Amino acid sequence: MSSSHDIRHFLDVLFRAAIRAADPAFCLPPSLPPLSARGKTVVIGAGKAAAAMAAALEDHWGNQGDYSGIVITRYGHEVPTSRIRVLSAAHPVPDAAGMEATGQLMDAVTGLSAEDRVICLISGGGSALLVKPVAPITLGEKQELNQKLLKSGASISEMNCVRRHISQVKGGKLAAMCFPAQVHMFAISDVPGDDFLDIASGPTCADPTTCDDALAILQRYGIAPATSILSVLQNKTGETIKPGDARLATVTSEMIATPQMALQAAADICQQNGISAHILGDRIEGEARDVARVMAGIALQIRHHGQPFARPCILLSGGETTVTIRGQGRGGRNVEFLLALAHALKGEKGIYAIAGDTDGIDGLEEIAGAFIVPDTIARAEKAGMNIGNELADNNAHGFFEKLGDSIITGPTLTNVNDFRAILVT
The missing domain is CATH 3.40.1480.10 (MOFRL domain)
Structure with missing residues (x-):
């Protein structure tokens, strides 16, 4: 040189x-299970790589078998798919499209049986794309909080702790909705330490942190949230799924790409x-x-x-x-x-x-x-x-x-x- x-x-x-080392086309197929002959297979996911992961899955499995699903990605990160619908939303501040898409994703895993299987494709950015705040928190109030967190200097783990405790899908809640179906989660890590709980705020993971922890983080950074958010945290109505919960017993997790x-x-x-x-x-x-x-x-x-x-x-x-x-x-x-x-x-x-x-x-x-x-x-x-x-x-x-x-x-x-x-x- x-x-x-x-x-x-x-x-x-x-x-x-x-x-290139983290390209889903390269790192996802070796980890995918064979298509199941029992029940149906639902593919869900969220993150900046979610559409590319869905496309890699379709290229690997082809047109055989019974599978379909929904993934949510950032605007501009869409890729063509045939069986799995790709929905787009805003990142890093969530928007109404993200709320609508998350609702559709939740519907896709409602009413599953023990014969069914869920393939969950998670990557960085999923925290903003999976957006369904706990009532009575509004989208606008969540957006305002997100902006304050992004400007505060809080670490990604601290931001995600707060996000988990005001969400209907994060902190293991999405996996609990899938129960009793088998859930196979594949993740591309964008977080220090590769903790599943911090990738997209852990929608399929048990969460040992609490609403009190989330309140302490807001206090530490001088963030005054909306009254509704304060109420959800103080009353613990946004509490997450804890380790040992039987609804997470059917979940397996694998990291397919890391820093x-x-x-x-x-x-x-x-x-x-x-x-x-x-x-x-x-x-x-x-x-x-x-x-x-x-x-x-x-x-x-x-x-x-x-x-x-x-x-x-x-x-x-x-x-x-x-x-x-x-x-x-x-x-x-x-x-x-x-x-x-x-x-x-x-x-x-x-x-x-x-x-x-x-x-x-x-x-x-x-x-x-x-x-x-x-x-x-x-x-x-x-x-x-x-x-x-x-x-x-x-x-x-x-x-x-x-x-x-x-x-x-x-x-x-x-x-x-x-x-x-x-x-x-």
């Missing part, structure tokens, strides 16, 4: 390899090209700019002292950082990480990086992520931008767009969360 262009291309290859698998795919390509790769973690959380400062410190130590790794090398990491929004700019957690990383590196020679969301959407826009190179700050100053001011305004998308360093993949139809690679030469 003799030029900055070559390095950018190589980093992009790593990102695409991580995405670690994506990082390993990128690491394999590094090794094939003679560059040592070091996976620092697949579950890194915290404020994006704080994580960036730590990563910058490690990269600088390698660059100047050859510790803890010899250069050249690639540092790989995944997980889900958060952004506490204080400014008025446009951004997402991966580009905020990069902006903070560039700010901390101060134009250090020989350090390059890419970061992106594997679903192709970082924040609220169809921009997956961006690159930084040693002259990022110099080019920004030439373009009339001050990197510190842009970071304070949470304007990472605006910053990288102006430099021409944004990465646009379009919807990838999968999601194993953040991907970060730092090359130290």
Whole structure:
């Protein structure tokens, strides 16, 4: 890699390899059971990858047997299917289409028998797409709460705890509706630690957390919910399905793609090209700019002292950082990480990086992520931008767009969360 262009291309290859490792067409078919000759098979699902998972299932099973169903995906993430209906809704803030689609999905699993089987296809984004609030909570009140949670800096686990306790389908409630049918859940993980309970807020999983836990999270982040939400949590009418509940005894769960698998795919390509790769973690959380400062410190130590790794090398990491929004700019957690990383590196020679969301959407826009190179700050100053001011305004998308360093993949139809690679030469 003799030029900055070559390095950018190589980093992009790593990102695409991580995405490809989580492609439902690749990772779902080996796990699917054979079609059952007994009863009927209902396919349900929700998430950014749900339609692609449904299409992979249809390609594997073909037109034989008795199966049908409904999956819900994000607008723009639809793919053609023949037997399984694909419904679309909004993400990350739920909408009326999501409520209508969730109602239809619930109807599809009502009245099943022990002879029947449910295939549940779950991926990141399902928390917003599976939307059926506990009465008397309205959609508008849930939307308002979602927006407050997204801006609060709360972790994904904390946000999902709250979501589970105001929902009719999350926290094991969807699986309880399927009882006594057998439920086989297949998940693509987008959460640190690959906890089934946090993927789409665990619609088929037992939940040990409580309404009191959800209230404590709202208090911790200074979030004042609508009166109806407060009432549901205080009166415990939104309590979830707990471990040991007999209605979950017929549920099996399998993880078919994870952040670690994506990082390993990128690491394999590094090794094939003679560059040592070091996976620092697949579950890194915290404020994006704080994580960036730590990563910058490690990269600088390698660059100047050859510790803890010899250069050249690639540092790989995944997980889900958060952004506490204080400014008025446009951004997402991966580009905020990069902006903070560039700010901390101060134009250090020989350090390059890419970061992106594997679903192709970082924040609220169809921009997956961006690159930084040693002259990022110099080019920004030439373009009339001050990197510190842009970071304070949470304007990472605006910053990288102006430099021409944004990465646009379009919807990838999968999601194993953040991907970060730092090359130290």
